[in-house]
Amino acid sequence: MTTNTPLLKVDNAGIQFGGLKAVQGVNVELDRGELVGLIGPNGAGKTTFFNLLTGVYVPTEGSISLNGEKLNKQAPYKITRKGISRTFQNIRLFSELSVIDNVKVAYHSLAKHSIASSIFRVPGHFSGETEMHEKAVEFLKIFNLDRFMNEKAKNLPYGQQRRLEIARALAANPKLLLLDEPAAGMNPQETQELMKLIALIREKFDLTVLLIEHDMALVMGVCDRIYVLDHGQLIAQGTPAEIRNDPKVIEAYLGEEVS
Amino acid sequence: GCGGAEESGGSGGGKEIKIGANVELSGGVASYGQSASQGLQLAVDEINKEGIDGKKLKIVKVDNKSDAAEATNGALKLATQDKVAAIVGAATSTNTLAQVQIATDNKIPLITPTGTNPDITNKDGKVNEYVFRTCFIDPFQGTVAANYAKDEFQSKNAAVFIDSASDYSKGLAKAFTDSYTKAGGKIVAKEAYVAKDTDFRATLTRIKSAKPDFIFLPGYYEEVGLIVKQAREAGIDVPIMGGDGWDSPKLVEIAGNEALNNTFITNHYSAADPDEKIQEFVKAYKAKYKDTPDGFAALGYDTGYMLADAIKRAGDASPEKIKEALAKTKDLALVSGNVTLNENHDPIKSASILKYENGEQKFATKVDPE
Amino acid sequence: MLKVDGINVYYGNIQAIKGVSLEINEGEIVTLIGANGAGKSTLLKTISGLLKPKQGKIVYEGKSIGGKAAQTIVKQGISHVPEGRRVFANMTVEENLQLGAYLRKDKEGIKQDLDKVFELFPRLLERLKQQAGTLSGGEQQMLAMGRALMAKPRLLLLDEPSMGLAPLLVKTIFRIIEEINQTGTTILLVEQNANLALSIADRAYVVETGRIALSGDAEELTSSEQVKMAYLGGH
């Protein structure tokens, strides 16, 4: 694991659904600490690309490696444990669980106490659970969610649910965080708060972030680099300024250039 | 608290003698239990017209849902809660077996009208002191059928088709097979179905290709009717024979007159029997339930009379006395024949062989137990 | 044309709308803006009959429609394009459009309106036999609007038509909204993208936690400091 291998290397990855090539021949490299945007028209394959990275779909071609280690055909939970975690385009919280339990689920893979120790309530169970609980409380404080700690996730306001989903993804201790349209359904004011949150995350956690978003103000505002997908293929990549003026991107996605 | 009616039938103080009936009123074999229970009810109604030494019988019914666990529960209720003087047990062997221990522990006589499994009355060579039955045990009918097949039809290759969910059917089949093979016959096909099946064509096709010259079909009329019908449709026209489980007018309706030609049953009773006692029963049953009684109903009815007879002879409606009197039942004229209980508490009855002709039962021959 | 008067709407015990009143005049585009969970969608659902107001009146063209069943309200000329598009994913584009005209019997008129929809959304004509569920987000939004137009509405309720759409499509959709309005359909538009909504609207209401906090001319509101701060992301 030398420092010059990229954190994520996607080599010629693709997937087909029946006849539809939803993603094809995509090459992406992310370095540690980068915040990269992924944009493209609806149905371009952005979410599908996330699904490939997280093992929800198995790529029909190409390879994906994290820290130089191949991830192909691994179960999603194993990939998460290796360090990729995500949010979903439609919020998918554990809605009947409390806010703090949502976070604890993400800590599960770190738990050291076995099923037997929990059933027989040996001291290991108590110390394990206590540690998890304390960590989760601390963690929620960072996100200002600790006041909702014991609420069911489904009872949170929409914006807080988005926040919790991001927090939960971070609790899984990823090296790479994938955010799928975190600003969808938010008004400009709320979007600005989200931008602040993303900045906070980058500051507090040692992370690489890949972000799908249709809100150009957000994408252009926070990303170091941007990839553009169209019809499953990369059509452009570069800095926000380059992308904004790329004629192919304008034609396929932006319309006229955005201010 | 632990409820117990102040007027307990057991100790003979009151005007009522409580009789428990633990039968299948719901669940898979509800039709058996219902028939038995209706027969019993009819008998009790008739007995109560005169009463027994000025006392009337009162039936306390429980539904065992055709389930052994519920049967246990029901028996406990009858024994410990209702404190009945005797229990009329379930229509099937299993649900009766579930009650045997409870009857024994609580020292209450248990009579099953139709449970044919030998274990019920005699387990491992030991007679169950408190348990009795009104029906045949299986071996007799099977043997009679085997002899009939050999003597009447010179049958050499028989097929046996049984209801594997029924001890009755299995018991008959075993006796048949034993006698038949002992007499030099060969069982060329041995097939089984499960009660409530409706389509037997596949198995019948199989039986047909084994080319039997006689089919033994011990089962209950609900399935037997369908089997006979489908067998004739499949082109099987050899004689088919069964036991008392066939006996119901519904059999004729289900199978159809024509299909039933060349079929035979062993029976202790026939609804078509001109015998006065039987005709009176059939008439009374029809009047009360708008339906012709089947074998279950007849045996339920007989159980009522057998019990009444014992109570009368006991002169006291205490379970202990009833039990003793029951064991001494002798030459009691019942719808299902003249009954004497042997040392195993099983009835010894003669059997008739009946033959179906255009949907009518015709008397063929009578066989006495040896 | 539509007058909502002091309605209260509940989900179980939670009151989502608290005494809201508003008015829409024939031919206008009126927009509702407000934060997440303010109650905008609830308000639209109440107008279209999916929810019943506990108190208050809703009068449409002089007739009270508050609490009437949805199908009655559709019949009177109000169509609702719900949040999240809600196309019938297991049916073709064509079947979706036919369902839009479910209550209509005039075969001729339906045909004409179908052609009109294809004029507005040529993409739908290309995808006529495709399952709606396999359309892209933008196409689904077009289908949802086309489907609503098939009911020949005089008042069209649009709930966040730009949500999740690529910038290019957002522009297209808004252009089409103006076109629809120009053909004489009155529009009540709910939007998160307040800048865009205000730019095409005649009037606007600002909804905050179930109440109308502000209302007025679209231009006026765009320049109001309060609105800028809270909803336009301005400084």
Next chain:
Amino acid sequence: MELIQQLINGISLGSIYALIALGYTMVYGIVKLINFAHGDVFMVGAFVGFYSITLLDLSFFPALLLTMAVTAIFGVIIERIAYKPLRNATRIAALITAIGVSLLIEYGFIYFRGAQPEAYPSGVLPTEKISILGVSINSQSIFILCTSVVLMIILQFVVHKTKIGKAMRAVSFDAEAAKLMGINVNNTISATFAIGSALAGAAGVIFGTYYSKIEPLMGIIPGLKAFVAAVLGGIGIIPGAMVGGLLLGVVESLVSAAGYSLWRDAVAFIVLILILIFLPSGLFGKNRREKV
């Protein structure tokens, strides 16, 4: 030859399953309710048919139509009373209610008329044994197979081509959006139940004439088998129910033919489980992975 005979046995048994499964899968596909009472509506149909033939002296077709009308109404009543209040509840809660309704019909029936069986009079439908090359076919089983196929086609047409069918599918997919189209959701669901129950009733009458024996608990096993057939074919897919029913019948017959009649149902369920393991949405169900 015996094998062909057995296949024919299987197909005739399977077409009975298919007949019941058609209505089952339709209601199931549209209302998303495992309607355990379907088998009992089938039973009620068999009895209504029986009484119309014996008491009202109707011949087969009038009895069939009368039965379908009665069971359609019966189905709608069940839906309105027992299922409608649970529209917004979890599906498993609705399933429990369906079990309750099933028990109520069975034991209500037993309470009023007893548990004893009844036999259809013979000759309601002409039966002829057709023998070709030593293989015998009952003309009634051909009739049943044809009826199932015709009903399948009609049902498929109704659900996919007619206005009410479109309304049904719309309601099934998204009831709220359907309301916005002006669809009367309650009436549409009632119509679904009416059609499904009428089909169950028809199946009951046909079953009665074919097997002749009917009794109050006769619906349990066929109901279960129809459920299996519906799932085997893919939930809500009408031709799937047909094929699932036939497959089930053939498997059962072949197992019996091999001399394992007591293992018949077990083998049928093993086949079911195996098929589901390889095709988790049934034979015809699109294995649509949930889009994340």
Next chain:
Amino acid sequence: MTILKSAKGFWLSILLSIILFAIIQFLIIGEYLNGFYINTIFFMGINIILAVSLHLIIGITGQFSIGHAGFLAVGAYASAVVSMKLGLPFPLAIIMGGLVAAIAGLVIGIPSLRLKGDYLAIATLGFGEIVRIVFLNIDYVGGASGLQVSHLTTWPWVFVCMMITLLVIRNFTNSTHGRACISIREDETAADAMGINTTYYKVVAFVIGSFFAGIAGSLYAHNFYIIQPSNFGFLKSFDILIYVVLGGLGSMSGAVVAAILLTIISTFLQDFPETRMVIYSILLIVMMIYRPQGLMGTREITSFFKKKKSVEGGPKDDNQHTVA
């Protein structure tokens, strides 16, 4: 700190149950209860074990299993063979019943993992039927006629097994492992994405659930004198399912309450033999119509005592819609 608090509640409930045990034991020994009531209490205990074991599979892990009677049957037969055929002591029979059923749970759990919703339901139902038919065809255990079993089940055994079931399942649920199962119920894809090995936990739930169903089977077999395949048909599975749903999916105390309630109702209805099933089915329909979320919703009994401390505007599970 919450853990300490729950530990206090834990010891309190242990104490209460020991008192309950002692009272009933006293009533039995002193012959204050007749056999019928005693049997009802046993049956209640067995039903509680069944309900709680299925609750783990359906209520907690969200796997729609409707073949639970299959595991009950496996346990009943396995234990009966151990005690009756092999002549080994009853405690060993109980444990073997559980273990063999757990193996059955493993066997059915693994292939069923690919299935979801109704497809899983029908597969488990099929499994239950297969089990029944297998026993029907094994003459060693009496085939259709059943196997006679001595009455060895006693109140202390019922009580101990019941308490162990309740404790184990409660302890499992209130741990990170239980949360993992709940997350599968709530959203399997998201659980996977959070690093939960969903396959493993589904199998674990099946294995633990069937283990206890097997224990219940052992008690059942040795309480009712005879077991036969027809005791374990799919209607029995439905009975257990009804406890879980009526109690409130996801609520263990709900499952317990429903099992107790329905056992009592069923006992009470013995007095109406002709109409009991009619009354029972009407009750079932009415209860579901008026409380589709079950008696307890997703709450536990303990939450009623904590109610006052709940945060303002706490969870409202009143999901009635004003939808027209």
